[in-house]
Amino acid sequence: LIIVTILTKIMFPATIMNNCKAGSESRLGSGATKGSVEDQISRALTRWEKEYLGRGSILVKTDILRNMVIVTLKGVLTPAEHKLAQTHEGLLSVKKIRSDLIESGRHELERIVKEITGEDVVSFHTDVSTRTGERIMIFVLGDNLEKKLLDGEKL
Template sequence: METTGQKKGQLEAEVSKAITQWEKEYLGRGPLQVKTDILRNMLIVHLKGILTPAEKELTKTEQGLLSIKKIRADLIEAGNHHLKEIIHTVTGETVESFHTDISTRNAERIIVFILEGNLERKLTE
């Protein structure tokens, strides 16, 4: 059973590393922290420290806050095919759908990837 936990932990770390690399290459800046959890057929990715200093400044107004949320959502949507490829490459699972939201107040993003297969079960078998 011990190796199962290591496999799961290693895979979660690999996903975190791959998402961080994608953020750096695609968005020009990576998050300060990334934590990935595998739960049933979901990958839950929590990114902290994602805003640039200029974006942080913009979030001080309601209009700026909404602008950052929209721009970041549009950027993620535009790159979603590459994100899905990354997840498939790292996990071997096909992404059925993904959902994301950003907290501009906390400079955090959550991404939930819904996979076709139950990855957690496969790792515990």
């Protein structure tokens, strides 16, 4: 746990959200690359997890594909949740609780993605695998963010 905490602090410094400002404009400016936006989202969602859920995942990877932001979070379940999920009833319980937790923070997640990308979030989908402890989040945006980034448009 100590090693994971140290690696997380190195890989995901807490500076990402310090510059957040309300409003619809992205904070990345015209030099944003696809990779830099993906990195910003990964860092921001890691910080959100720690602040809102009390702990972060082990690894976060964000991919922008057309009008979607796809976030893969590994190591989101606790050892107790893994054990509970060994039965069908426990599995359903873990999925329900995790779903309710994310749903209660949904507006904040959508706000974070909008602040970074400058795009409205049209819909949000998520699920957690109780077998692997991995969560997938998909934010569907109002426009093709990947094309904008590859064309060098200002966000």
